[in-house]
Amino acid sequence: MPASPDAAHPVPLPPTFDERAAFLEYECGLSRAEAEAQTRSEIRKAETEVLAVMPSVLRPPLPTADGLALWRAGLARLTSIDPDRFPDAVGYRVGEWAEVYARATAFLDQFGSTAEALGWTAPRLFGVHREAGIIRVDACGALVLPVGGQVRAITATEIRFGHLTHREKPGQPEGVPIWEFGR
Numbered sequence: 001m002p003a004s005p006d007a008a009h010p011v012p013l014p015p016t017f018d019e020r021a022a023f024l025e026y027e028c029g030l031s032r033a034e035a036e037a038q039t040r041s042e043i044r045k046a047e048t049e050v051l052a053v054m055p056s057v058l059r060p061p062l063p064t065a066d067g068l069a070l071w072r073a074g075l076a077r078l079t080s081i082d083p084d085r086f087p088d089a090v091g092y093r094v095g096e097w098a099e100v101y102a103r104a105t106a107f108l109d110q111f112g113s114t115a116e117a118l119g120w121t122a123p124r125l126f127g128v129h130r131e132a133g134i135i136r137v138d139a140c141g142a143l144v145l146p147v148g149g150q151v152r153a154i155t156a157t158e159i160r161f162g163h164l165t166h167r168e169k170p171g172q173p174e175g176v177p178i179w180e181f182g183r
Helices: 017-028 032-053 068-080 086-090 096-117 122-126
Strands: 158-160 165-167
Touching (some): 068 096, 068 122, 086 096, 096 122
């Protein structure tokens, strides 16, 4: 059986993270920390390009019904975006986004089903102003501001944190879910 044309010229595998970082360190004169940061940046850029080309394969559509499934899927989308750019664009300071994300996922684990049954919505929980992010706190949902600590209790109109309470206010502008920010 004749060899296929591709057998003579196999496609090389891309370098591993450590191989790329070592190349940047030794061949380009970067420090190890700079080389690793550059490699992470290159990987994020490549992932973003792949997501742009194949969004339906790598990013299945979000559930259409507002509720726990949408909230979990929406938050999950935020783990695949550039962690260095997104929090700053929305208005978070260094370290705040990680705390907000951890509090939001803990809320879904503990109170998600209750919130859904009480009629909470994605904008009421995870809303941010479409263009200004968390800077416009009047459009923010209960779980996106970097204040309050862990959720202690929930009613149909309130979410109680340690010593703070988020209350729904009539006439308050409604934001977009944070996973739709900037779209």
